[in-house]
Amino acid sequence: MKLLAITGGVGGAKLALGLSRVLGPDEVLFAVNTGDDFSHLGLHISPDIDSLTYALAEENNTELGWGRQGETWQFMDTLQALGGETWFRLGDKDLALHTRRTQLLREGAGLTAATHEITTALGITHRIAPMSDDPVRTIVHCDQGALAFQHYFVREACQPAVQGFEFSGIEQARLNPLIADWLADCDGVVICPSNPYVSVDPLLGLPGFREALTKVPVVAVSPIVGGIAIKGPAAKMMAELQVPATAGAVAGHYGDLLDGFVMDNSDKNEAKQIKIPTIVTQTIMVTLADRVALANDTIRFLQQLRAAQG
Amino acid sequence: MKLLAITGGVGGAKLALGLSRVLGPDEVLFAVNTGDDFSHLGLHISPDIDSLTYALAEENNTELGWGRQGETWQFMDTLQALGGETWFRLGDKDLALHTRRTQLLREGAGLTAATHEITTALGITHRIAPMSDDPVRTIVHCDQGALAFQHYFVREACQPAVQGFEFSGIEQARLNPLIADWLADCDGVVICPSNPYVSVDPLLGLPGFREALTKVPVVAVSPIVGGIAIKGPAAKMMAELQVPATAGAVAGHYGDLLDGFVMDNSDKNEAKQIKIPTIVTQTIMVTLADRVALANDTIRFLQQLRAAQG
Numbered sequence: 001m002k003l004l005a006i007t008g009g010v011g012g013a014k015l016a017l018g019l020s021r022v023l024g025p026d027e028v029l030f031a032v033n034t035g036d037d038f039s040h041l042g043l044h045i046s047p048d049i050d051s052l053t054y055a056l057a058e059e060n061n062t063e064l065g066w067g068r069q070g071e072t073w074q075f076m077d078t079l080q081a082l083g084g085e086t087w088f089r090l091g092d093k094d095l096a097l098h099t100r101r102t103q104l105l106r107e108g109a110g111l112t113a114a115t116h117e118i119t120t121a122l123g124i125t126h127r128i129a130p131m132s133d134d135p136v137r138t139i140v141h142c143d144q145g146a147l148a149f150q151h152y153f154v155r156e157a158c159q160p161a162v163q164g165f166e167f168s169g170i171e172q173a174r175l176n177p178l179i180a181d182w183l184a185d186c187d188g189v190v191i192c193p194s195n196p197y198v199s200v201d202p203l204l205g206l207p208g209f210r211e212a213l214t215k216v217p218v219v220a221v222s223p224i225v226g227g228i229a230i231k232g233p234a235a236k237m238m239a240e241l242q243v244p245a246t247a248g249a250v251a252g253h254y255g256d257l258l259d260g261f262v263m264d265n266s267d268k269n270e271a272k273q274i275k276i277p278t279i280v281t282q283t284i285m286v287t288l289a290d291r292v293a294l295a296n297d298t299i300r301f302l303q304q305l306r307a308a309q310g
Numbered sequence: 311m312k313l314l315a316i317t318g319g320v321g322g323a324k325l326a327l328g329l330s331r332v333l334g335p336d337e338v339l340f341a342v343n344t345g346d347d348f349s350h351l352g353l354h355i356s357p358d359i360d361s362l363t364y365a366l367a368e369e370n371n372t373e374l375g376w377g378r379q380g381e382t383w384q385f386m387d388t389l390q391a392l393g394g395e396t397w398f399r400l401g402d403k404d405l406a407l408h409t410r411r412t413q414l415l416r417e418g419a420g421l422t423a424a425t426h427e428i429t430t431a432l433g434i435t436h437r438i439a440p441m442s443d444d445p446v447r448t449i450v451h452c453d454q455g456a457l458a459f460q461h462y463f464v465r466e467a468c469q470p471a472v473q474g475f476e477f478s479g480i481e482q483a484r485l486n487p488l489i490a491d492w493l494a495d496c497d498g499v500v501i502c503p504s505n506p507y508v509s510v511d512p513l514l515g516l517p518g519f520r521e522a523l524t525k526v527p528v529v530a531v532s533p534i535v536g537g538i539a540i541k542g543p544a545a546k547m548m549a550e551l552q553v554p555a556t557a558g559a560v561a562g563h564y565g566d567l568l569d570g571f572v573m574d575n576s577d578k579n580e581a582k583q584i585k586i587p588t589i590v591t592q593t594i595m596v597t598l599a600d601r602v603a604l605a606n607d608t609i610r611f612l613q614q615l616r617a618a619q620g
Contacts, residue, residue, distance in 0.1 A: 041409050042352045042416065074382050078406035082431045084413060092402040096388035099351050103394060106352065121392045 001027055001299060002186040004179065004216075008033045008048050008199020010066055011223055011231040012192030013055035015298070018291030019190070020056055022299060025125045029182045033194070034111065034130045035138035035167055035202035038150045040088055043098040044105055047150070048199065049115055049130055050097060057122040065231070068093045087155040112176055127178065131203045134173035138198055139166040149198065158233040161240045167202045175206045183212050188302040191220035193283060195234045196253045197241075210257065217305040219260035219298060221283055222247035226266045230284060248273050260305050262298055277305060311337055311609060312496045314489065314526075318343045318358050318509020320376055321533055321541040322502030323365035325608070328601030329500070330366055332609060335435045339492045343504070344421065344440045345448035345477055345512035348460045350398055353408040354415055357460070358509065359425055359440055360407060367432040375541070378403045397465045422486055437488065441513045444483035448508055449476040459508065468543040471550045477512045485516045493522050498612040501530035503593060505544045506563045507551075520567065527615045529570035531593055531608060532557035536576045540594060558583050570615050572608055587615060 005028055007016050019028050033048045054060050054068050061067040071091035080086045090098070097118060104114035110133035119128050140152040142160035152160060183189075194200055204210050224247050229235040235245040243249050247263040248270050258276055264283040271278050281297045282290065315338055317326050329338050343358045364370050364378050371377040381401035390396045400408070407428060414424035420443035429438050450462040452470035462470060493499075504510055514520050534557050539545040545555040553559050557573040558580050568586055574593040581588050591607045592600065 042412055072382060072384050072402065074402035075385065075406045075409075078403040079410060082406060082410040082428055084406065084410040092382065092384035093388040095405070096385045096392060096394065099385075100389060100392040100394040102352055118392055 001188075001303065002182075003028045003299070003302070004031055004182055004186050004189045005029070005192055006031050006189065006194075006200055006203055007052060007192040008194030009036070009051045009232065010055075011229075012048075012194035012199060013052045013060075014285040014291050015190070015192040015221060015294055016052055017055045017058075017288070018285070018293070018295030019299075020126050021288070021292050022295045025127060028126060029179065029186075030126065030128050031176070031179045031203060032128055032130055033199045033202050034132060035136050035198065036149050036153070037135070037137070038148060040150070041085065041090070042102070043090075043095075044102045044111075045088075045098050045150075046101065046111070046115075046130070049111075049128060050094070052128055053097070053115075053119055053122065053124065056119070056124045056126060056128070059122070067091055068097075088150060112178060129176045129178045129182075131179065131206060132173040132176055134169065136170045136173045136202055136206075137168045138202060139168055140198075141166065153198075153233070158236060162197075162237050163240070165197055165201065167205050170202065170205045171207065173206055175209050175212075180208075180212065183216065186216060187306060188216055189213055189218040190298055190302070191218065191254070191258075193221040193223035193230065195223060195229070195232055195237070196250055197234070197237055200254075204257070213257060217259040217302055217309065218254075218257055219262060219302055219305065220250065220254050220258055221262040221294070221298060222250045222264065222267070224250050225264040225283060246270060251276065251278075259309075260301055262294075262301060277301075277308075311498075311613065312492075313338045313609070313612070314341055314492055314496050314499045315339070315502055316341050316499065316504075316510055316513055317362060317502040318504030319346070319361045319542065320365075321539075322358075322504035322509060323362045323370075324595040324601050325500070325502040325531060325604055326362055327365045327368075327598070328595070328603070328605030329609075330436050331598070331602050332605045335437060338436065339489065339496075340436065340438050341486070341489045341513060342438055342440055343509045343512050344442060345446050345508065346459050346463070347445070348447070348458060350460070351395065351400070352412070353400075353405075354412045354421075355398075355408050355460075356411065356421070356425075356440065359421075359438060360404070362438055363407070363425075363429055363432065363434065366429070366434045366436060366438070369432070377401055378407075398460060399464075422488060439486045439488045439492075441489065441516060442483040442486055444479065446480045446483045446512055446516075447478045448512060449478055450508075451476065463508075463543070468546060472507075472547050473550070475507055475511065477515050480512065480515045481517065483516055485519050485522075490518075490522065493526065496526060497616060498526055499523055499528040500608055500612070501528065501564070501568075503531040503533035503540065505533060505539070505542055505547070506560055507544070507547055510564075514567070523567060527569040527612055527619065528564075528567055529572060529608060529612055529615065530560065530564055530568055531572040531604070532560045532574065532577070534560050535574040535594060556580060561586065561588075569619075570611055572604075572611060587611075587618075
């Protein structure tokens, strides 16, 4: 089994960690959203790559739900006292990662090479592939106008009502060749339970990517469970976009891209309305065992779909 | 009494702190070397400005003898684990200051304005004036060729034998107008016990500065005591430059710029060889009281020189 896993932030990274425990580095490649990337205090920050990096390195900060474990805040507290910008919380350890990446990029490395260098240093054997080395920047159109993604997401704490999204630079961005090559020779694709609009759509919008996905079975795991998003603003966004905040609406959003759908036990009454093959299982991942179990369920489902397709 | 105090790093900052306890913000201005400044990990680092800033804010790290008190090293330890450059030790709190300064400079502030913003945030009421807002960079010519100052000073731990110094950019650098204006209306100048070659000479080399100093009494406090430098490589440099490592040689280095010289009790036998008015006192500053006492001695000496000159 050789899989491509598409993932965004913390929610997707949970399933990604499960997949990494079941499949080896030659069996799963992680394709990660970079639409959230931004430049801040002179640093290149890649929140989704870092969420996955910390997850796979088992360095997740489980108290905060984001960032790195054992984090301290001396830098941020001091910067605040000096009148600096502190709306984006950078821990002392996290800051080192952004500094290292920024230095590597300044020395001429691409984001893919910089990510590889950093993940290797953290002992990660699986490959984390940024969706593109070219800049794509998610813009959130909302009642306050157009906001850079992190301004919407962190500074404004997702409070503005969204009206739509724009992925600036996407037409010129080249799908990471690592992902393109992997996809040309793989058995299936898992869309992890990440935000469809701001975590997955940037990848799907990369020139040629959606077409390439039609050649392999694709399953998505719903990030919406019981009408709410387990993590992040997906449900709030759906409501603001006049879309019902349901697992079914997520399936509908991906449309004919999907060959299968994975939803939570608590939404099982909804499953019959979904027109594509669907499995119902526990998608809420609290423990590592939950992550591994959902990874196994998803892999098994993909194998069944492949067998059925012949 | 209205004084200009010329200072470099940690040694000079000790006397500067003493002066700040005796003279108010309208009575003393600190003119600080920026030849040690450099760009590192994308940050603008001004080591001498920061040594004085931490001294005046009473935030000196007395254990290390440099940097900020209560410092932690999570950033540096993590950067090391990620394979980043760690030869220049940046504490988590110190890093915040560099980040704030770099941000202010990026927003268009000059180094003088950025320093004012930062020192004000730290509760410092005295004005710290970088010698110039224009870049001057000290190059150390040594047996390893030409080294940027921090590469010589920190990375190579002052091990290379020096042959001479170059202050790149100095011909184009403009003396900070704050300093020029202060000097036009002041009663005397104190050269703090800083390294003559790399802390004070960059200031003296600024176009017009040495000439302006001839109009007021100037006293220097020897950084060399008993043949050794209290702090830093001054004595080692003197030996390598074939200059005796003595207080007298420091006076000789400044030459006719000086109207008076301050040296330590332990060098009193040398005092008679010095051709200009000289006082002998305790210049080794261990306690705050030592700093204040030397400040008072130096101010009194300057007043005597003024009275003698009429």
